[in-house]
Amino acid sequence: MAELSSKQANELADMFLKIAQLTGNYRYSNSHILSETEDLQIQYYHTSLLNQAGQLYTESAALVMNDVEPAISSIENSTLKIKSSYRNLQNVTKVINIVDSIVRLGSSILSRKPLKIAEAIDDLVNKLE
């Protein structure tokens, strides 16, 4: 037998719930004429129908996976691309800061001040880490 779709399982659950509600209403309206055995029997049916409806709603929610699997991989793929662009841009910021350190290193070298050169190298190494 072919597997139910999430929508079909949900429609069945709605139907079971409606039948259960009708069964319950019948019991509530006629309790005065029902024997104890009949009353228990109808209550048993009422509860069973509700349980089945509940199981079908749960089943339907799980079956949704079949409907959304391609959409989930597609959105995850988009999210990965967004994150990659984000990282690239963060790298741009990092590159700018590194370039700035290189400019300072260059100026230290040009000024021929060893202490400044050492400081600038330290700074550059820190930026690269």
Place this chain on the structure above:
Amino acid sequence: MRVTIICVSAVLFLSACVNLKYINDFSASAIKGVVKFETAGYSFTQICVEDCRVNKINLLDLNVSECDCKADKKADSVTLQIYRGIKGYLDGLNKLSAKKLSTFKIEPLSKSLASDDLGSLQIDKKYSGAYSAIAEIVLRATTDQYRSRKLQEYIRAGNEPTTILIEFLDFNLSSNLSGKLDIRKEQLKISYFNLIKDQSLSAYEKRRAVEEYYNHLDAVSIQKKKLGTFSKTINKIAVGHQNLSNNLGRMSAHEIREQIKQFIKDLNLINQEFTTIKNN
């Protein structure tokens, strides 16, 4: 030539900024709405455990055995996976469109250019600031243009899966979980009907039972209202995303601004409904 570059950069910068701001505003509001899922406590497992407990009370069952909620856990994991897909995507849009992503530390560059250590290469301090400003505009224009172009691409690609995921998140909550709450109402009625029929209870005990029944019904109604409000929120997000996807790069800045303003206003109104439900 330099003036032309600056002007072109400034125009590109402004148009990219417009798109980025709208995408950022849209995604920030959408995230605020969609995270209600985490705080509202919508769960199949929770309903299963509570129903199981109600059954045990009805049957006067003191056996503290585990309730079998495996199927409900699976339903929750599917729903959670859909939610995470949507949330992750919106977070990505929000981060990539954030203003701070293209804020560069230009000030040190300006100091370097004006440094006394440059000797004959030294640039006059009054010009070093101008060079830095130009560098900043060009840098931001380039990165903002890149971001704007990339985001338009991602939003268009993300539109169909977002629509599908929101549709099924809504289906699981508004149809399936809400259906389970309707079942809860029926079960409550069975329990309390049996109590009222019980001739060993006094009139006072029966009245207390009826009061308890109405309190339980109110709790279920609040849960259902929350589901209804959440459904409105995510459907509004789906429409907002669709509009963004259709109109980015096509509509005028003014039209998009109006559209996003309306979107934020609508979401805020729905959010107020949430607060009202909580306070009731």
